[in-house]
Structures are given as C-alpha cells and as structure tokens.
Amino acid sequence: MLIIACGALAREINALVAANGWQQVRLQCLPADLHNHPERIAGAVQDKLGEVGRTGERVFVAYADCGTGGRLDQVLREHGVERLPGAHCYEFYAGERVFAELAAAEPGTFYLTDFLARHFDRLVMRELGIDRHPQLASMYFGHYRRLVYLAQREDPALLQAAERAAEQLGLAFEYRHTGYGDLQVSLVRLIEGEEQCPN
CATH class of the missing domain: 3.40.50 (Rossmann fold)
Known part of the structure; x- marks a missing residue:
C-alpha cells in the first residue's frame, strides 16, 4: 500500500x-x-x-x-x-465533535499542530513576511482571538514554541493534547x- x-x-x-x-x-x-x-x-x-x-x-x-x-x-x-x-488536519486530529465545539466557542481561532508549532517561524512569520513587516500581523490575525495548540505528542519544547507563537500574534493560548x-x-x-x- x-x-x-x-x-x-x-x-x-x-x-x-x-x-x-x-x-x-x-x-x-x-x-x-x-x-x-x-x-x-x-x-x-x-x-x-x-x-x-x-x-x-x-x-x-x-x-x-x-x-x-x-x-x-x-x-x-x-x-x-x-x-x-x-x-483539514485540525479537524481530524481533534475529532469532528471536539473541533466543532472549539470553532463554535470562538470562531476567531488560529490552530497549531506539532508540525506547525515546530515550523511556525518559517511557515507563518517568514512566509507571510511578518518577520520583516511586523504590522502585517494585525492585518492577517486581527480577527483572531486565540491560538489553540492541538498537540500530537507531549513535548515541552513544542509546547513552549506554541506558547511563544501565541504571544507573537497577541492571542490567548489554549493547549489540547489530541494524539x-x-x-x-x-x-x-x-x-x-x-x-x-x-x-
């Protein structure tokens, strides 16, 4: 296969x-x-x-x-x-019901997985140009209120990276271990x- x-x-x-x-x-x-x-x-x-x-x-x-x-x-x-x-991967990691609950509780949610937490600086900050033009953060994320980290593994370094990502974007932080x-x-x-x- x-x-x-x-x-x-x-x-x-x-x-x-x-x-x-x-x-x-x-x-x-x-x-x-x-x-x-x-x-x-x-x-x-x-x-x-x-x-x-x-x-x-x-x-x-x-x-x-x-x-x-x-x-x-x-x-x-x-x-x-x-x-x-x-x-999307956020839904199949969290499960349909849990993801629907998260989305209903706060539609303005940005999600991270282990992969996105690991590569946040490259895929978000650099790819979107926020590292060079910090004012772009409010343009991209102005309607977001929180960042939810859907963790596949319990990894303190990734948790710290996800918390830092939320801080960089000015969003409230929530952690969910989904496996x-x-x-x-x-x-x-x-x-x-x-x-x-x-x-």
Missing part, C-alpha cells in the same frame, strides 16, 4: 507505521509548504497519482480537503482513491482491514 501524504504529516505517519509494524506500507510525501498554497494541492496529488498509477499498489491519500474547495475530491474520485476525513486522532483511526482501519482481506 502506498500512502501519498502532506509533508506536514510525515513524522506522525512514520510513527504510526513503526508503532504498528506495518511493513507493507510505503510513504511518499508532497511538500509541506503546499499548506500555504491549497490551490496547488489537487494538481500535485493528481501528478503523483499519475506517477504511481502503473505500480498496482493500493493508494491512500493522507490529506483532508485542506482548503481545496472539493477539487481534491474530484481528483480522487477519478482515481478511485480515499482520503482522510474532514476539512493522532482520526489520522490513526483511518490508517488502522485501512491498513489492518487490507491485511484481513483474502488475496
């Missing part, structure tokens, strides 16, 4: 593969900075599916919709391929279900 994944999920998927001993799984990642360019995701996945279409492997795409506005689902339907549930959420549920269902299917 081949998993085509967002590079932002590479560490977590590799951890799940190792923890479960899934030796029949191969992982290929697309660049994590597609996170900042959702209009490019469907095309990148389409290209990758075209490359692997002749291998005969079963394929799973480890993306949610991720801001593609349904374009990713159109590509996946053409290839008969499944993806992760939900609108791997529906990422783990989806991969266990898919891969262990595949193992139980007759040849």
